[in-house]
Amino acid sequence: KQLMKYMKWVDEMQTRVRKATRYPIILLVVVVLAVSIMMGLVVPQIVGFIRNMDMELPFATTALIATSDFFQNYWWLVLLTPVVIVSTFFFLRRASEGFRYHIDRMILASPLMGPLMQKINIARFCQTFGALYSSGLPILASIKSATNTVDNLAMIEALENIQTLVKTGSTLSQAFNGSGEFPTMVVRMLKVGEESGNLTVVLDQVSEFYTKDVDEEVQK
Numbered sequence: 001k002q003l004m005k006y007m008k009w010v011d012e013m014q015t016r017v018r019k020a021t022r023y024p025i026i027l028l029v030v031v032v033l034a035v036s037i038m039m040g041l042v043v044p045q046i047v048g049f050i051r052n053m054d055m056e057l058p059f060a061t062t063a064l065i066a067t068s069d070f071f072q073n074y075w076w077l078v079l080l081t082p083v084v085i086v087s088t089f090f091f092l093r094r095a096s097e098g099f100r101y102h103i104d105r106m107i108l109a110s111p112l113m114g115p116l117m118q119k120i121n122i123a124r125f126c127q128t129f130g131a132l133y134s135s136g137l138p139i140l141a142s143i144k145s146a147t148n149t150v151d152n153l154a155m156i157e158a159l160e161n162i163q164t165l166v167k168t169g170s171t172l173s174q175a176f177n178g179s180g181e182f183p184t185m186v187v188r189m190l191k192v193g194e195e196s197g198n199l200t201v202v203l204d205q206v207s208e209f210y211t212k213d214v215d216e217e218v219q220k
Contacts, residue, residue, distance in 0.1 A: 002131045009127050013211070017120060020218045036079070039071035101153040108154050108181075116217045117152060122186060123210035124149040125159070130203030140166060155181050172199075185209075 047065050050057065057065075071078055092099045108114045128146035133139065140163055147159045158181035165175035173191035176182045186206055193202030 002135060006127060006131050009207075009211075010124075013120065013124065013214075016211075016214050016218055020116060020214075032082075036071075036075075039068050040075060043068040044072060097153070101157075104153045104155075108152065116214065118155070118181075118183075119210045119214050119217065121150045121152050121155050122182065123207050123214060125155075126186075126203045126207040126210070130200050130207065133203070134200040139172065158182070 043064060047068060050061065050065070093103060094100075107117055125146050128149045129142050132142040132145055137145070143159065143163055143166070147156055147163075150156050150159065158179035162175040162179050165178055166172065170178070171191075172194055173187050176190055177184075177187045189202050189206050190199070193199035196202075
């Protein structure tokens with residue numbers, strides 16, 4: 001029953017993540033195509049007319065003409081550069097753990113994607129942690145296994161620090177509070193779960209809350 005619930009939740013979460021990233025990607029492609037058509041086809045048709053007016057052109061017009069000329073002469077470089085940059089980015093992200101860590105840290109600190117990625121990872125972790133803990137696994141084993149569902153290295157580092165703090169005698173809420181990567185609401189909810197003995201229920205509630213919050217962020 002727990003496995004069915006978890007697999008359904010993962011599928012729904014992946015759908016939400018795809019929704020969050022699909023529109024910006026489509027929009028970016030459309031903008032690139034529109035600018036390419038303008039610079040390569042539309043602007044060159046009026047440049048000759050503007051130059052024959054024999055008058056001093058404003059800076060904005062001069063810059064537009066220069067941009068169009070550059071695009072016509074080096075269109076292959078303009079189109080190839082983003083591909084090279086994106087390919088290099090993903091290659092370095094896979095090849096270098098240090099590079100990926102710094103990028104993940106920057107993503108969490110960004111004003112738009114940061115809160116969304118944090119909420120997605122918290123929802124994933126709490127859902128898995130709750131399912132494992134309710135099945136009878138010890139807290140440390142549950143945290144360690146649930147960490148595998150998190151894909152941000154900065155948050156993974158925080159969860160590894162949490163395991164260390166729990167091993168040294170800290171309570172779960174104290175360890176999460178000391179990590180610095182989890183909102184105060186999560187810490188307070190965990191404290192309530194510890195004191196009431198209903199940690200599984202609390203974890204499910206945290207996961208449900210952030211899943212709903214992710215939906216709202218996606219809509220925004």
